[in-house]
Amino acid sequence: MRAVRDFRNVAFAVGWRTIHNVLHNPSLLIPGMVFPLLNFVAFAGGLSRLRHIPGFDYPPGYAGFQFCFVLLQSAAFGGVFTGFGIARDFEYGFSRRLMLASTRRSGVIAGYAIGALVRWLITSVAVTAVAVIAGMRIKGSPVDLAGLWVLAIMVNFAFLCWACGIAMRFQSVQAGPIMQTPVFLLLFFAPVYVPLKLLQGWIHAVATGNPITQLLEANRSLLAGQPAHVGVAYLVAVGLILGLSAWAVLSLRHAEASG
Amino acid sequence: MRDTLGQVYHLARRSVVRQARQPANVVAPIIFPLGLLAVNSGGLQPATAIPGFPTDRFVAFALAIPFMQGALFATMNAGTDLARDIQTGFLNRLSLTPVRGVALVVGQLAGVAFVATIQAVVYVLVAYAVHVHPAAGAAGVVVLLGLAIAIAIGFGAAGVFMALRTGSGESVQGLFPVLFVFLLVSSMNFPRNLIEAGWFRWLATVNPVSYLIEGLRSLIIEGWNGEALALAFAFSGILIALSLVASGFALRTRMTRT
Numbered sequence: 001m002r003a004v005r006d007f008r009n010v011a012f013a014v015g016w017r018t019i020h021n022v023l024h025n026p027s028l029l030i031p032g033m034v035f036p037l038l039n040f041v042a043f044a045g046g047l048s049r050l051r052h053i054p055g056f057d058y059p060p061g062y063a064g065f066q067f068c069f070v071l072l073q074s075a076a077f078g079g080v081f082t083g084f085g086i087a088r089d090f091e092y093g094f095s096r097r098l099m100l101a102s103t104r105r106s107g108v109i110a111g112y113a114i115g116a117l118v119r120w121l122i123t124s125v126a127v128t129a130v131a132v133i134a135g136m137r138i139k140g141s142p143v144d145l146a147g148l149w150v151l152a153i154m155v156n157f158a159f160l161c162w163a164c165g166i167a168m169r170f171q172s173v174q175a176g177p178i179m180q181t182p183v184f185l186l187l188f189f190a191p192v193y194v195p196l197k198l199l200q201g202w203i204h205a206v207a208t209g210n211p212i213t214q215l216l217e218a219n220r221s222l223l224a225g226q227p228a229h230v231g232v233a234y235l236v237a238v239g240l241i242l243g244l245s246a247w248a249v250l251s252l253r254h255a256e257a258s259g
Numbered sequence: 260m261r262d263t264l265g266q267v268y269h270l271a272r273r274s275v276v277r278q279a280r281q282p283a284n285v286v287a288p289i290i291f292p293l294g295l296l297a298v299n300s301g302g303l304q305p306a307t308a309i310p311g312f313p314t315d316r317f318v319a320f321a322l323a324i325p326f327m328q329g330a331l332f333a334t335m336n337a338g339t340d341l342a343r344d345i346q347t348g349f350l351n352r353l354s355l356t357p358v359r360g361v362a363l364v365v366g367q368l369a370g371v372a373f374v375a376t377i378q379a380v381v382y383v384l385v386a387y388a389v390h391v392h393p394a395a396g397a398a399g400v401v402v403l404l405g406l407a408i409a410i411a412i413g414f415g416a417a418g419v420f421m422a423l424r425t426g427s428g429e430s431v432q433g434l435f436p437v438l439f440v441f442l443l444v445s446s447m448n449f450p451r452n453l454i455e456a457g458w459f460r461w462l463a464t465v466n467p468v469s470y471l472i473e474g475l476r477s478l479i480i481e482g483w484n485g486e487a488l489a490l491a492f493a494f495s496g497i498l499i500a501l502s503l504v505a506s507g508f509a510l511r512t513r514m515t516r517t
Binding site for chain 2: 038039041042044045046047048049050052053054056185188189191192193194198199200201202203206
């Protein structure tokens, strides 16, 4: 019982600090919000004619098609951007003091996860509002939409764990490219612009084996109110969380051991 | 005049050597745009099925984009290097010598031209490797390289201006997303006449970056399109002129401050 209370106290304290820092520093909040919005504007605005390609049939429209990608992208990068903050905490020596003061250090990861979640929720509201203004038609039921958002939250947590692990290993903001490049590649090797069935050649093979594809296709089906392969997508998300949270915990132990 | 040319030579040599000694400055502007080219040309290949699309291979259509992205990297590299010179006091020491402002700016841009040339040659080689043969032929490749270098110098001069204005490498880096917006809201991924959303087509039409891309693209997929080339060279010339004039004013202020 005491362990649970210690974990919760540490998590809430770190979470509150992360949220406070982000909300009081526009240079931390704005890039994370502007990046997905710009992608949405560029893709949904510039590429909307792709909906006329033979075989492209998506009831929520091209804005909805891109919304699902940008929502997942913002969730993943919400985690990664929080990872930059963790690395900065190590550089400034704050993490060292945090480790000393924490009675339950795994709560530190949970705290950063709370911060990443709140940060992403703010971004996701903006992305959703812009998508609706841009003409996205929501065909899914409230349950479908809840499923869509829960998947995005799971992605946010998984990639927070990834970035947290990198930050705790390298303990420097210079590890930023290692945090974001693999995430960027994973996201863009999914069917970003057209459905998987319309991709051809090597990109089709890569996208088929990419776990993000399952999440993206499931999210698109939920928005369209035609759920498909949602169970598989949830299994993939759980797998990502288990694997990447283990990575984060191991990296935390590594950081503890390195003093 | 001879003195100025001598100063330009020494500062240009320093700039080129500096770039060559930072492999990340040369490699990143090549690898990153080529990675995006691979992703986009694979993902957007179905777009070529749209009636009126100017080519049946999206990789040929998209090949102009790496040249632009490379130019954006040039902005950052030139600006960050000069900002470092300001922060480390090199510019202060230089201001005690008879070196002329024009030599400083032109010398700095030599490094940009050096990297831009390497980038452009690599991109052209990649084009041939993926069986995209520029429609304008061998002479077109020469013009393509010239235009790419001119665009990189224009953006590099903008980077020099930003560095002189702000004096901070971090500020120059922070401006990258702002410049990237110009690339995103352009005819980068679709021909302007096929962009469906009216507001986006309008933005792409008033965005000079669209004309730079279309000039490069015309040589690859169309052949010799006088209008596209004239617009591209005109806009790159305007960018170079404006950035150099602004840099001149900023340099004067910077030298006064120091």
